[in-house]
Structures are given as C-alpha cells and as structure tokens.
Amino acid sequence: MKIGRKFNQLHKSEYFHFIDNHKKYTDFNTLGMYRSICENEKLNLDDRIEIRDYANSTFGKTFNFYQLKDPKTNFDLTTLGMDLTQADARQLWDDIKVNQQKILAEKRIKHRNFGEYSKHNCGYANCPYNGLMIKQGSGLTENHMWFKEDKNQYVAKDKSARNKIQRKNIRHIIRDELDNE
Ligand SMILES: [Zn+2]
Structure with a gap:
C-alpha cells in the first residue's frame, strides 16, 4: 500500500493515521514525515507540536539519531514554539554536539x-x-x-x-x- 502523497500536503489527522499504520505503507519515509511537520502550511504551531510528540512516541529513537543524521531538522522540531535567546540556541547546539559523539560512539562497532x-x-x-x-x-x-x-x-x-x-x-x-x- 502506498500513501502516494507528499507529507507536507497532509491534514493533521492523516499524520496520526499514517504514523499508526506506517508499516503498511511502503512509501512511508520517517525523515520526510518529520521534515514536513515544520513545512506543512496546513498545520499551526499547536498542531506541529502535537504531531511531533505523537511521532516521537513511535519513532523516538530515530528522532534522537537525527541529531547526527539531520541536526537542523532535529533542532527545528525540538525548539518548536520556544522563544530562544541566542544563548539558549547555542546551548542546544552544544547539547546536540555532545549527543552526536555519543551516537557515534554507540554506532562505531556496527557501522564503519x-x-x-x-x-x-x-x-x-x-x-x-x-x-x-x-x-x-x-x-x-x-x-x-x-x-x-x-x-x-x-x-x-x-x-x-x-x-x-x-x-x-x-x-x-x-x-x-x-x-x-
Ligand atoms: Zn559556521
């Protein structure tokens, strides 16, 4: 089965459906889904936060890995709705750097x-x-x-x-x- 549509054109309720049933859809792309949360113009801020949290309840480990794989997407989603000072943002980037090294240390044995x-x-x-x-x-x-x-x-x-x-x-x-x- 295929979704056959772009995530950034989905309605809020459809996200929940596709996340719940992601195994049934061969074209479900987890990173594409996460990226679309910030891009989808049908969503307001509360929707984005709700979908992010819902997605993380299923894909939390994957989302954590995005600190290495796609740090900007991880940062943008993590900071949704936050009123960050420049110092806050710096601190968050520093945290991501530390976590990247942890992820690398864990992956080191499996992937060269x-x-x-x-x-x-x-x-x-x-x-x-x-x-x-x-x-x-x-x-x-x-x-x-x-x-x-x-x-x-x-x-x-x-x-x-x-x-x-x-x-x-x-x-x-x-x-x-x-x-x-
Ligand atoms: Zn630079």
Whole structure:
C-alpha cells in the first residue's frame, strides 16, 4: 500500500493515521514525515507540536539519531514554539554536539562508514555550529546565517583565509575523529 502523497500536503489527522499504520505503507519515509511537520502550511504551531510528540512516541529513537543524521531538522522540531535567546540556541547546539559523539560512539562497532560526515568549521570563531558533525550536502554548511549578530562581527575577517579553513575542514572526516579516540 502506498500513501502516494507528499507529507507536507497532509491534514493533521492523516499524520496520526499514517504514523499508526506506517508499516503498511511502503512509501512511508520517517525523515520526510518529520521534515514536513515544520513545512506543512496546513498545520499551526499547536498542531506541529502535537504531531511531533505523537511521532516521537513511535519513532523516538530515530528522532534522537537525527541529531547526527539531520541536526537542523532535529533542532527545528525540538525548539518548536520556544522563544530562544541566542544563548539558549547555542546551548542546544552544544547539547546536540555532545549527543552526536555519543551516537557515534554507540554506532562505531556496527557501522564503519562514517566518511560522509564532516565537522563544521566555517572559520567564524563564534559560529554556534563549530564542531557539529554534518552530513555532506545536507545544507547546514552553507545555510548557517541565522545568527546575524555573530556574522557581522566577523565581516572584516579575511575571506580567503576563511575559505582555506573551510576547504581544510571539509576533509576532516569522522574517520579521523574515531581513530584519534
Ligand atoms: Zn559556521
């Protein structure tokens, strides 16, 4: 059986149905479902929080893993409805970084292929994502201008030096991290 529709077009009640019956639908994609919770324009904030919590009651372990696999989705969903200060957001990103290392330590024995992850380091000393493990091509590397105040402090910094750091760190794959433990 197939859902045959995009999650970001579903109504609230349909989420509950598909989560309850996800095993029956061959095209049920858990990450796609989670991502749509923030994107779906049919949902208001209370709906999003309710669906997130409901989904977590079934997929809590998977959601926890998204701290590594898709940290932005995990962060966006975790912070739904929260009025975060910049310090709060930093703290949450730091928590995610710690949890990423825990997840990696647990997965280490089972899976060896972590090469697609790399540590974020854009060269901005104050960047809240520094040290965050990011899957290459997941977007966060490019898309991290949410902390505009931080950014402005570093505008004068030499751009070529930053790019150099970025190129260097893109090669700093998780493998190094694991080997050095
Ligand atoms: Zn950055």
